[in-house]
Amino acid sequence: MSSQQIEERADFGVTGAVTRTVGLTVNGSPGNGGLSFSSRGFSGVNSVGVAEDGMMLGVASGTLTYPNDAWGYERIDVLRGPASIVYGSGTMGGTINAVRKQPSRERSTDLLVGAGGHGTARLGLGTTGAINETLSYRIDAYGQHTDGERDMGRASSQKLMTGLRWQPRADLKVDITADIADQKPERYFGTPVVDGRIVRSLRERNYNVIDSDIHYEDKRARAKAEWRASDALTLREEFYFFKADRHWRNSESHLFNPATGQVARDDYLEIGHALDQRGNRAAADWKLADHRLAIGWDVSEARYTQFSNSPYGTPTNHVDAWRPDRGYWSSPDPYLPRTGTRLRQNSLYVEDAWNLSAQWLLMAGVRRDWYAFDRRNLINGSTANTDLAGTSWRLGGTYRLDERRSLYAQVSQGHDPVSSLLALSATQTQFKLTRGRQAEIGWKQQLPDDRGELTLAVFDIRKQDIITRDPVRPAFSIQGGKQSSRGVELSAAYKVNAALRFDGNVAYVKAKYDELLDPNSGADRAGNRPRNVPATTANLWAHYRIGAWQTSLGLRHVGNRFASDANTSRLPAYAVADAVVRWDMSRASSLSLVVRNLSDRLFATNAQSDGQWYVAPGRSVELIGQLRF
Known part of the structure; x- marks a missing residue:
């Protein structure tokens, strides 16, 4: 998805942008940092990876918080199915990669200003240009704020992305980037379900405590050198550093009691993350006759300290469902550093694309990952450690029928951790990486006269070694569960004439647990769909242009989902419409009216539990001005 498409649809957040693509839905919450997705039947930050410029960030206790805003990115790529050969472990369902805008010697500036209901305001600035004959720069700054439609709905985020490029000659360039992001998301952990449904009169209620807190701060720096040693060989070297500091202090469980009309407020959790990750990536691209080889080595080390008030001993309190007494944070348990972990990773990979003929392109690749994990309990001093390893590979081919049509097929293998690699518990250190394999076939078609394109994909993914209950020793968990999905995805774009064009996609997936005894209850979940x-x-978008005016209407459909692996509570399917009316006042300036959730539809995006769902915002209106010079 390009920055032009993101701008046209007014999708300012990464989650809003990527869930317009085929088969991708959001499972985000304040607890996982908001960057949790479902793709091809697999969900969560340990199965759908998030990267920036190809660099995967460490997942700490199921949480990712960057990149959050789409400003400053040239495009966002979505690679579906096992992507371990490119990104390592934790990508069974797919990978989202945000590709940032690069410094340019041609001076230009983009400015975005927006304001809307519920105290919403946003400001974006992007500028680039030359400093001297060898240096160029890029700066992207963005901030947004809203008071929200719910109680305690205030949220804000801001970031600064900076880049400096030194290019003393055509075959050599060095890029240095330094970024900082600060987020304070809405302190909302879902709405209680009443008789298995959302009640409209509770839509604006928030049951968190008044002095709750959610705060993420991410810092990153990177230095990358690229040398085109010859027409056949390009070498790359990259050093990077990433640091995240996060804090939560909230009541996270809010369940409705129909007998009393009250909400039981529970789970008074205070949690902190201190994470730093540093590493080096070396790569070479080599053209050898009809072969294009890519060879690389990655090495990194991440250190993570988790703070908490575990064992979370605050008793449950009850508040009126319609007029809740917000109350204040209270916990008898001290907030202390509880665990410290270290994860060292080494990876080697090689890929080959072979142009066998004018019609045939064959692809093959293999990657090996080694992980060394150490864990220390900072309260009692106990330790645990493990060494993990996984092999990923991919075989595929593309056959070009003619200049507009091609067929492809591929088989790939990848791996996921049983939990976040940086936060394995002492008992989880006995487990190995899970394994998954995908078979995929597809067809790509370009329409005549550049009228559009069509892509069809059919896939089958099978994953094994997921955690299940030991049938012989019910008190223990073992590896042995299995999960699978198979489905079809169709994407298309069609230009009717100079004024009217469409683009959209549709996906169907049959996902299930093939073998699973619930690790918590022991109940048999075989045949159930994952939560x-x-x-x-x-998704469907229609764009109609008359002169300087363009009207865009977007429709999004998400089918029903289950709130838990038990499949006892079902979130209804929903369809929601968005609209953008844009007036290009000149070549350099435009004004857009953006209406989200056009019909003010009441629906849940995902579930915290069977009795607590995340309710999407209602209708909102915003005016956006953009200027380029």
């Missing part, structure tokens, strides 16, 4: 995974999704 927060829809069977059907669809």
Whole structure:
């Protein structure tokens, strides 16, 4: 998805942008940092990876918080299915990669200003240009604020992305980037369900405590050198550093009691993350006759300290569902550093694309990852450690039928951790990486006269070694569960004439647990669909232009989902419409009216639990001005 498409649809957040693509839905919450997705039947930050410029960030206790805003990115790529050969472990369902805008010697500036209901305001600035004959720069700054439609709905985020490029000659360039992001998301952990449904009169209620807190701060720096040693060989070297500091202090469980009309407020959790990750990536691209080889080595080390008030001993309190007494944070348990972990990773990979003929392109690749994990309990001093390893590979081919049509097929293998690699518990250190394999076939078609394109994909993914209950020793968990999905995805774009064009997609996936005894209850979940995974999704956009005016209407459909692996509570399917009316006042300036959730639809995006769902915002209106010079 390009920055032009993101701008045209007014999708300012990464989650809003990528869930317009085929088969991808959001499972985000304040607890996982908001960057949790479902793709091809697999969901969560340990199965759908997030990267920036190809660099995966460490997942700490199921949490990712960057990149959050789409400003400053040239495009956002979505790679579906196992992507371990490119990104390592934790990508069974797919990977989202945000590709940032690069410094340019041609001076230009983009400015975005927006304001809307519920105290919403946003400001974006992007500028680039030459400093001297060898240096160029790029700066992207963005900030947004809203008071929100719910109680305690205030949220804000801001970031600064900076880049400096030194290019003393055509075959050599060095890029240095330094970024900082600060987020304070809405302190909302879902709405209680009443008789298995959302009640409209509770839509604006928030049951968190008044002095709750959610705060993420991410810092990153990177230095990358690229040398085109010859027409056949390009070498790359990259050093990077990433640091995240996060804090939560909230009541996270809010369940409705129909007998009393009250909400039981529980789970008074205070949690902190201190994470730093540093590493080096070396790579070479080599053209050898009809072969294009890519060879690389990655090495990194991440250190993570988790703070908390575990064992979370605050008793449950009850508040009126319609007029809740917000109350204040209270916990008898001290907030202390509880665990410290270290994860060292080494990876080697090689890929080959072979132009066998004018019609045939064959691809093959293999990657090996080694992980060394150490864990220390900072309260009692106990330790645990493990060494993990996984092999990923991919075999595929593309056959070009003619200049507009091609067929492809591929088989790939990848791996996921049983939990976040940086936060394995002492008992989880006995487990190995899970394994998954995908088979995929597809067809790509370009329409005549550049009228559009069509892509069809059919896939089958099978994953094994997921955690299940030991049938012989019910008190223990073992590896041995299995999960699978199979489905079809169709994407298309069609230009009717100079004024009217369409683009959209539809996906169907049949996802299930093939073998699983619930690790918590021991109940048999075989045949059940994983939580927060829809069977059907669809997106459609229509754009109509008359002169300087363009009207865009977007429709999004997400099928029903289950709130838990028990499949006892079902979130209804929903369809929601968005609209953008844009007036290009000149070549350099435009004004847009953006209406989200056009019909003020009441629906849940995902579930915290069977009795607590995340309710999407209602209708909102915003005016956006953009200027380029």
